Amino acid sequence: MLVYELGDIVTLKKGHPCGENKWEILRTGVDIKLKCLGCERQVWLSRMEFEKRVRKIKEGDKFVSIVHHKKSED
Numbered sequence: 368m369l370v371y372e373l374g375d376i377v378t379l380k381k382g383h384p385c386g387e388n389k390w391e392i393l394r395t396g397v398d399i400k401l402k403c404l405g406c407e408r409q410v411w412l413s414r415m416e417f418e419k420r421v422r423k424i425k426e427g428d429k430f431v432s433i434v435h436h437k438k439s440e441d
């Protein structure tokens with residue numbers, strides 16, 4: 368299972384209707400709460416839905432493909 372932390376910035380398979388496709392993780396757990404960085408709207412996704420849709424994550428100053436993101440130790 369991949370590790371996500373509060374404050375991580377991710378992109379999804381499909382951007383928000385406002386035209387932005389950067390989302391900040393506000394809450395993790397069974398459901399993931401995301402905030403669109405374009406219009407500040409907040410949405411909830413189930414963890415399963417989130418993992419299906421997430422594409423890239425910001426590490427340092429660049430976005431990397433989610434498959435290269437750190438995995439949990441167990």
Ligand SMILES: [Zn+2]
Nearest residue numbers: 383385403406
């Ligand atoms: Zn938006």
